[in-house]
Amino acid sequence: MPAFLTALNPGWLLILAGIVAIFLPMRRVRQGIAIAAPLIGIALLAMADQNVNHLTASVMGLDLVLYRVDGLSFVFGLAFLIAALLNAIYAWHTDDRVQDGMALAYGGAAVAAAFCGDLMTLFIFWEITAVTSVFMVLGAGTRASYFASMRYLGVQILSGVLLLAGIAYVYKDTGGISLKAFENLAEPGAMLIFIAFGIKAAFPFLHNWLQDSYPKASVVGAVVLSAFTTKLAVYACARMFPGQDALIWIGAIMTCFPVFFAVLENDLRKVLAYSTNNQIGFMICAIGVGTPLALNGAVAHAFADIMFKGLLFMSMGAVLYRTGTTKASELGGLYRSMPWTTVFCLVGAVSISAMPLFSAFVTKSMILSAVAHAGLPIIWLMLMFASAGVLEHSGIKIPYFAFFGHDSGRRVKEAPFNMLLAMGMAAFICIAIGIPAVVPGLGYEWLYNLLPYREEAMSYQPFTFDHILTQMQLLVLATFAFVVLKRFGLYPPEKPGTILDTDWAYRKVGFGMAKWLGTVWGKVGPAMTAVFFGITGRAYDRIEAAFSPRGELARGGLTGAMAIWTAALLGLVLLLAFVTVG
Numbered sequence: 001m002p003a004f005l006t007a008l009n010p011g012w013l014l015i016l017a018g019i020v021a022i023f024l025p026m027r028r029v030r031q032g033i034a035i036a037a038p039l040i041g042i043a044l045l046a047m048a049d050q051n052v053n054h055l056t057a058s059v060m061g062l063d064l065v066l067y068r069v070d071g072l073s074f075v076f077g078l079a080f081l082i083a084a085l086l087n088a089i090y091a092w093h094t095d096d097r098v099q100d101g102m103a104l105a106y107g108g109a110a111v112a113a114a115f116c117g118d119l120m121t122l123f124i125f126w127e128i129t130a131v132t133s134v135f136m137v138l139g140a141g142t143r144a145s146y147f148a149s150m151r152y153l154g155v156q157i158l159s160g161v162l163l164l165a166g167i168a169y170v171y172k173d174t175g176g177i178s179l180k181a182f183e184n185l186a187e188p189g190a191m192l193i194f195i196a197f198g199i200k201a202a203f204p205f206l207h208n209w210l211q212d213s214y215p216k217a218s219v220v221g222a223v224v225l226s227a228f229t230t231k232l233a234v235y236a237c238a239r240m241f242p243g244q245d246a247l248i249w250i251g252a253i254m255t256c257f258p259v260f261f262a263v264l265e266n267d268l269r270k271v272l273a274y275s276t277n278n279q280i281g282f283m284i285c286a287i288g289v290g291t292p293l294a295l296n297g298a299v300a301h302a303f304a305d306i307m308f309k310g311l312l313f314m315s316m317g318a319v320l321y322r323t324g325t326t327k328a329s330e331l332g333g334l335y336r337s338m339p340w341t342t343v344f345c346l347v348g349a350v351s352i353s354a355m356p357l358f359s360a361f362v363t364k365s366m367i368l369s370a371v372a373h374a375g376l377p378i379i380w381l382m383l384m385f386a387s388a389g390v391l392e393h394s395g396i397k398i399p400y401f402a403f404f405g406h407d408s409g410r411r412v413k414e415a416p417f418n419m420l421l422a423m424g425m426a427a428f429i430c431i432a433i434g435i436p437a438v439v440p441g442l443g444y445e446w447l448y449n450l451l452p453y454r455e456e457a458m459s460y461q462p463f464t465f466d467h468i469l470t471q472m473q474l475l476v477l478a479t480f481a482f483v484v485l486k487r488f489g490l491y492p493p494e495k496p497g498t499i500l501d502t503d504w505a506y507r508k509v510g511f512g513m514a515k516w517l518g519t520v521w522g523k524v525g526p527a528m529t530a531v532f533f534g535i536t537g538r539a540y541d542r543i544e545a546a547f548s549p550r551g552e553l554a555r556g557g558l559t560g561a562m563a564i565w566t567a568a569l570l571g572l573v574l575l576l577a578f579v580t581v582g
Contacts, residue, residue, distance in 0.1 A: 006047075006048070006054060007054050007055040007067060008044060008055075008067070009054075009055065009066060009067040009111070009112050009115050009116075010040075010041030010042075010044045010045050010077065010081060010108075010111055010112075010115070011041075011077075011080075011108040011109060011110070011111030011112025011113070011114070011115060011125070012108065012112055013037055013040060013041055013044070013108065014037050014038065014041060014081075014084060014104050014105065014107055014108025014111060014112075015104075015105045015108035015109060015112065015128070016108075017033050017034070017036075017037035017104055017108070018034075018037075018100075018101045018102060018103070018104030018105030018106075018108060018132075019101065019105060020033065020101075021033055021034060021097065021100050021101035021104055022097050022098060022100075022101030022102070023097075023101075024097065025097070027095050030097065030100055030101075031088065031091070031092055031100065033104075034088035034091070034100055034103075034104050035085060035088045035089060037084075037104060037108075038081045038082070038084040038085035038088065038107070039085060041081045041084075041111065042078065042081045042082070042085075045069070045074070045077055045078060045081065048069045049069070050069050050070055050071065050074060051069075051070050052068070052069070053065050053067070053068050053117060054067040054068065054069070055067040056117075062118075062120055062177060063118065063176070063177075063178075064117075064118050064120060064121050065116060065117025065118045065121065065178075065179070066116060066117075066121055067115050067116070067117075068115060068116070068117035069115060070452075071450075071451065071452035071453075071454070072235070072238060072239060072299065072452045073114045073115050073235070074450060075299050075300075075302075075303055075450050075451065075452075076114045076231065076232075076235045076299070076302065076303075077111050077114045077115055078303075078450070079227075079231070079302065079303045079306045079307075080107055080110045080111045080114065080227065080228060080231070080306075081107075081111060082306075082307075082429070083107065083227035083228070083306050083307075083310060084103075084104065084107035084108070084111075084227075086310060086314075086422045086425055086426055087103055087107065087220070087223055087224050087227065087310075087422075088100075088103075088104070089418055089421055089422040089425070090220060090223055090314055090317075090418065090419055090422035090423075091103065091220040091418075092416075092418035093416040093418050093419065094220060096139065096220075098135055098139070099135060099136070099139045099218065099220060099221065102132045102133075102135040102136070103132075103135075103136065103220070103221075103224045105128070105132045106128075106129060106132035106133045106135075106136070106224060106228060107224070107227070107228060109125045109128035109129040109132060110125075110129055110227075110228040110229075110231075110232045112125045112128075113125035113126060113129065113232055113235075113236075114232065114235055116179065117178070117179050118177045118178055118179050119163075119167045119170060119177040119178070119179055120167060120177050122163075122179060122236070123160065123163050123164055123167060126159070126160055126163060126200075126232075127157075127160045129156075129228060129229060129232060130153065130156035130157060130159070130160060131153075133152075133156070133224075133225060133228070133229060134149050134152055134153045134156070135221075136217050136218065136220075136221030136222070136224050136225050137149035137152055137213050137216060137217045137218075137221060137225075139217065139218035139220070139221045140216060140217055140218040140221065141218075142216070144216050145216040145217065145218075148212050148213045148216040149213065149216075151209065151212060151213070152209050152212065152213040155199060155209040156199075156200070156209075156229075158199065159196045159197075159199040159200050160196070162192050162193070162195050162196035162199070163192070163193055163196035163197075165189075165192050166189035166190070166191075166192030166193035166196060167189065167193070168189070169188040169189030169192065170187075170188060170189040170193075172188065173187070173188040173189070179239060179240070180240070181239065181240050181241065181242055181243075182240055182241060182244075184244075185244065185246065193240065194241060194244075197233050197236045197237050197240070197241070198233075198250075199233075200229055200230065200232065200233035200236075201230055201233035201234060201237060201280055201284060202230055202233075202254075202276070202277055202280060203250055203254065203284075204250065204253050204254060204257060207254075207277055208501055210230070210273050210276060210277065211261075211270055211273045211274060211501060213225070214226070214269060214270070214272070214273040214276070215267050215269040215270040215273060215326075219317040219318075219320050219321050220317065222269055222313050222316075222317060223310055223313045223314050223317055226272070226276065226306075226309050226310050226313045227306050227309075227310055230276060230280050231302050231305070231306055233280075234280060234283045234284065234287070234298065234302050235302070237284060237287050238283075238287050238295060238298055238299065241287065242287055242290045242295060243287075243288070243289070243290025244287075244288055244290070245288060246288065247284050247285065247287050247288025248285055248288035248289060248376065248379060249288075249379075250281075250284055250285075250288070251280075251281045251282065251283070251284030251285025251286070251287070251288055252281065252285050252379045252382040252383065252386075253281070253382075254277055254278065254280060254281025254284060254285075255278050255281035255282055255285065255382060255383055255386030255389075256281075256382055256385060256386050256389070257277075258274035258275065258277040258278045258281075258389075258393075259274075259278065259385075259386060259389030259390070259392070259393060261274050261499055261501060262274040262275060262278075262389075262393035262394075262397070263389075263392065263393055263397070263492055264492050264499050265499050266327050266328050266329055266494050266495060266496060267326055267327055267328075268316050268319075268326040268327070268328055268331075268397075268398055268401065268402060269313070269316050269320070269326045271393055271394070271397060271398060272309070272312055272313055272316060272394065272398070274393070275309070275312075275352070275390060275393060275394040276309060278386055278389065278390050278394075279301070279305045279309065279352070279390070280305075281386065282298075282301055282364060282367050282383065282386070283298040283301055283302050283305075283367075284298075285367065285371070285379065285383065286298035286301070286366075286367040286370060286371075289370050289371060289374050289376070291370055291373070291374065292452075292453035292456040293366060293369060293370040293373065293453075293456055293460065294366075294367065294370035294371070294374070295452060295453065296366055296448075296451040296452065296453050296456060296457045296460075297363060297364070297365075297366030297367035297369075297370055298367065299451055299452060300362070300363040300366060300447055300448070300451055300457075301360065301363035301364055301366075301367060303363070303433075303447060304351070304359035304360055304362075304363045304430070304433065304447075305352075305360075307351075307359060307426050307429045307430050307433075308347075308348045308351035308352045308358075308359055308360065308426070308430050309348075309352065310426055311344060311345075311347065311348035311351070311423055311426040311427055311430060312345065312348040312349070312352065312394065312398060314344070314419065314422060314423045314426065315341050315344055315345035315348060315398075315402075315423060316345075316398070316402070317419070318338065318341045318415035318419050318423070319331065319334065319338070319341065319402055321415065321416075321419070322338065322412040322413060322414075322415065323410055323412055326402075327494075327496065328397070328401035328402070328405075328494035329494045329495050329496060330408060331401060331402045331403075331405075331408050331410070332401060332402070332403075332404065332405040332406045332407055332408040333403070333404070333405070333406070333407030333408055333409070333410065334402060334403045334408075334410060334412070335403040335404060336411070337410070337411050337412050337413070337414065338403070338412065338414050338415060339414070340414060340415070340420050340423075340424075341403075341414065341415050341419075341420070341423065342399065342403040343427075344420070344423035344424065344426075344427045345398065345399050345402070345403065346399050347427040347430055347431065348426075348427070348430065349394060349395045349396070349398060349399050350395065351430040351431075351434065352390060352394045352395060353387075353390060353391040353394070353395035353475060354387060354471055354475075355471075355475060356434075356463070356468050356471060356472070357431070357434050357435050358430055358431060358434040359429070359430045359431075359433050359434040360434075361434055361462060361471060362433065362434055362444035362447070362448075362462040363447075364387065365462045365467050365471070366457075366460060366462070367383070368380065368383055368384070368387075369460070369467075371383060384474065387474055388474055388477070388478040391474070391475055391478045391479070392478055392481075392482055395475075396478075396479065396482050401494055432446075433446065433447045436463060444462065445458070448460070
């Protein structure tokens, strides 16, 4: 292979293709580039040697590693490239140059960030993902999406500012910017970088941007968003904070709290946004445990989540495209007119629920086993509760209220063929990496063989009797609980409304406080302003009368007196300075 291709970061190829696509008026050519670029990127990645710096540079005294592949970055980069390909196929029916180009550049920035080997390069592509991804929200073209995109951009830029500040502390302390793990959060810059990653990973109390923006994005935009931002943050945490105990509890809380909000939420795309928090929590918790089995589980589950979460967002996007809504209270009975979308949604639902023979079963079980082996019973119970919860809100609620449940009477066309093709490919991956290797090249062993700790991964057996029995008990009992609650009318009804989250503290209370202060200032401000200018005006007049060339101190003999006093004060200052220095 030519040397320049060996040194070409696949993410750069996608970014360049995205920029070109923005200016291409020919729709089919533009969309052909959007599909070809990820395919070429996958080929380049497949031929790249691992644990080698393929491209380095020195800029202003900083040693930059622009392209490096290892076991951790390979899996994330491959998942991002596959997601970019599926997104391009899913968007084939649209004609939006900005969205097509920015989606490709967004995916490319995530890929490039995964393959960088220093903090400064990571920061650059970290910010590119922020800028390009905002167009996925803007693409909806509504007033709500505009304001959500501005809030989203502000939060993402804040993450970048904190990351840059942390890099400055690291450089000052170590004299370098290498991308290596911190031993503890007390190291210079570690906490700033930790919070920067936490914002993008949607840690508790930092998560509201996700539920605010994803449901308001365009049909294609929400699918694209689901693949990159939070998973890039997971990669960054795995790279720089493995084994940090704080992540164990943060991740466990992340898995649990979205369950309650998702059960009550009426907007099914917002349910999936909460589900994203839930699944990211499993990965973050495993990174906190930090053992080879746990890290393998986090990486494998990130790969699987990109596929099945993208599939679920695709199915809800198809519903939105055909019906104009994803409100559970307005849907139901769509299996009659959208049978293939229903099937693909069910595959995504059982995949995220960790049904045996589907993707999350072989990835999430690694995380649960690692937590159990680490001797963390409370955390294990929290993750088991969250596993039951995700079955309820993503495994049952999403397909039930969209395609079954009460019949809304809507009779629409099936999703466009390109949407079905993208969903079918994602569904195939969800099944292919969840089954034993009965067919050469398929099965969970393929994914395990790519993980950072290959020997530990290949020695792990997910299809044991106790794993299957435990998971089936969980799934059956959670399904039974849903049926009982629905039968006796105890399940929260699906109705329009706004579910208050922790952002209520600053979006309601904070806004109310600001509004009250504005009212108070409107009443007392003019009087206070008049008093202030009156006092400062009189003070200025007196200073001018005393010190101006026509003032009192500039007249007659006072001029000589002022010179004497000035010399005396200057001498006193010099004397004090001499005594202090001495």
